[in-house]
Amino acid sequence: MPRSFLAVSLIALALAGCVTKPRPPSHLGATVTVAPPSKADVWQRVASAADAARIARIGSAWSEGLAEARSRGFGDEVKKEALLLRSGAALARPAPTPGSYSCRMVEIGSTPKKKVAFERFKPFFCYVEVEGELLTIVKQTGSQRPAGRLWEDDVASRLVYLGSLALGEEDQPKAYGEDPARDMAGVVERVAPFVWRLVIPYPRNGAKLDVFELTPVTEQPK
Template sequence: MKVLARVLGSVLCALPAALLAGCGGKAGKTIEVRIAEPRSVRPDAGAQVDWRRVATAEDRTRLRNWRQAWVDALAKAQRSAKAAVVTGDATLFDPDRALSGATPPAGDYRCRVVKLGANGTAMHDVTTYPPVDCKIDEEGGVSSLYKVTGAQRPVGLIFPDSSARAIFLGTMVLGDETKPLSYGQDSNRDMAGYIERVGDKRWRLVLPYPRFESLLDVVEIVPAPKR
């Protein structure tokens, strides 16, 4: 199930700042990501896509401020009644832990969201959600990540950045929606974060200053059990 199967190949070298992402609804559905205003430039084999040419200015700012997001979120989380969620898993919640192999290989995964630092009065400073199914596909030069199930389903692309960090840019699909908004079309749906490997077959997606609910989202990504 390829997210970019039909349209990404010819424009990787010249991506504009508007990425249109497709949603992974039910298993077996075709998923499509389109690029706004594509340019007919084909990358050389093995060329690396620069995520900075895709990200909006607002998302580049959020990514630059990733450390402050950790500081702000952890300060609130460590004072909360659920501080043990953070203190009990130093591997996942250590801002500086990043091993080589940042991008998970293609396959089926389980994704568990932990929201840190309440942004508004309706949330707690630590909020955890049960794991849901998600999937990573290879797209040629980049990978795609999307949640298959859940009320909030991020879908987007993973761009190479360094051996210890990859960049995620995407958009949020809500409820029973079957198609996402375009990346860059609605800043309230845009998502920007980074992916790191923190253990053996264990990764995390970190979303600094998401639009609603929290100051920092940490998404644990682990391989799905074999059926």
């Protein structure tokens, strides 16, 4: 092989090694990772902004309601309720077992228009059942019958309740969000073995808290 041809070949190979290969556009090589929604993200997409704000302020509702009840002479009544009205009493595994419950409501705190800062109401029946992937709570008796779904939350010791209110002879409550004046929002917690509570902060009745106690029963309401 002639020396001149060999030299030219070596120069060509050297130049080829200096050529930069084209790179793909940077935007084609970028990887975007989207985090899955949290449990709170899911229920917050359903809740109204006002109800999400009420739930976010549940700690304030507890402190204000209990302070008002005690300052107006209901300290002994609060004490009798024990764990039901203890703000930090929530235990693990908050989901209630499906079935029939004896339920009663305690109302604490008040706006200036209300005269009473503590009130107990007669027991009634309510029912917990499975609806798809969610639990629901339905009040079965009385002229005002709350009903709503329970959603998992980032706070492991509670479920978030979003519901509505059926009135009078209505067979079914309106869907949550259909009539904001009837919407209800709160949390469900387990406070003792076989005892749960549904806490509604800043309800529309003027109280600071509506606290429903739920205890299982074997007999169904008639």
